[in-house]
Amino acid sequence: MVAFVELDGVGMTFRGRTGAYEAVRDFNLELSEGEFFCLLGTSGCGKTTVMNMLAGFDTPTAGQIRLEGKPVRGPGADRGVVFQGHDSLYDWLTARDNIAFGLRLRGMGARERRAVADRFLNMVGLTGQGGKHPSELSGGMKQRIQIARALANDPRMLLMDEPFGALDAMTRAVLQAELSRIWSENRKTVLFITHDIEEACALATRVGVMKRGPGGTLKAVVPIDLPFPRERTSDAFMASFRQVHELIHAEIHPHA
């Protein structure tokens, strides 16, 4: 039985004019289908590099990444990506056409596309907003559009790179709850990158904590066996939070 996603001894060394920089070293991880995995780490630990390699934007300089047994080569429609900023949305298209972009690439007819896009608009709570352009939407709404766009394309898994990092605390909490609900409904495999411990504990079925960079690698994996939706003030949640916090704290203050 092969794992759904395998990162097998993955390493990434960037070579630039100023010399080589080893961003990720010997990174090993297996994800099973339907899990929500949060990759947590301090800035510069290489967590985004891991995601970029899985997305196919960067090619690992060591090891191999496999999705359902097949080596990952370049970006593809089987891995939907939600980007940190909203620069990835197409300003010249309406929210609906942004969501339907992947369907258009596959040659789906306009009527069918519209129906699918409207279904995903509903799912992300933007019913009736499909005719607006990204410039007319708030930061939180744009991230909802990104999530809808990735899901409408029906990928095998979802990669999310700090998707709520640029939002205010209130909007972030609302979107975390929405994402949790959407995931509970469709159980897509998710790799979610974040540096927010509470966010990781609220969303994940497992949290992976990374060591500091350079040469970032997986330090520990903490399963969060709590039911959804999660009570952030419950003792069990606090216990998980504390456990993850201690792991990451040692990376922030290594000599404390």
Add this chain to the structure above:
Amino acid sequence: MHSRTATVIGYVLGFALLFVIWHLASQYLVSSVLFPSPFPVFERGWVLLEEGLLQESVWASMRRIIQGFLLGSAIGIPIGLAIGSFRPVRLLLEPWTEFFRFIPAVAMITVSVIWFGIGEESKIFLIAYTTVFVVVIATAAGVGAVGRDKIRAAQCLGANKLQVFALVALPATVPYILTGMRLAMANAFVTIVAAELVASNDGLGKMLWDARLFMQVEDIFVALISLGLLGFATDRVFRLLIRAFAGRFNPTM
């Protein structure tokens, strides 16, 4: 539309103020036959309109501008796209654009007249020449400015190279292309007047030159005002076009 009304009122008052200052300056500051007040100029303009001479000159100049401008854009846009998209093309052609854009179209009038004579071809060549490099540079810059995540997002949704180009890079570049064309249009006005001053049988440049020969100061001012109004109107059209394509996501244009 409250703000639109305000804009229109602003323009009307702005122009009115310009004419008032012009009138006062001609009456009290420089009272000379060489600097007429706006009223005789408007009268002369009206006469020229009634005789059909002004329309003839305007149309002769505009026709050349439009033809040369469209030709230059038609050449410039694909070259700009190629320079922006393919590194070898950029390395090969960038020296050209960097070289030719410092040879002003005005300097090319001489060879253009030698090659094409004083007819339409030489003017169209000059306008196309002055248009093409501005459009190439703006278009190439636009392709280079397409956000990395926009392209990556398309790849993750299953787009092949052609789809990335046609559905992402091209529409994202349109505002840059239009801005380049808008700048080129201003150059085209400079060039057409210079070309018609030197060698032409009609057009606003020719009108300016003839008026100088016969000391018809009012005619000179009629030609100058016509150029200003034509340029103003053309630029408005461009701004409307840019807004239609890009205004939704870039209100600064």
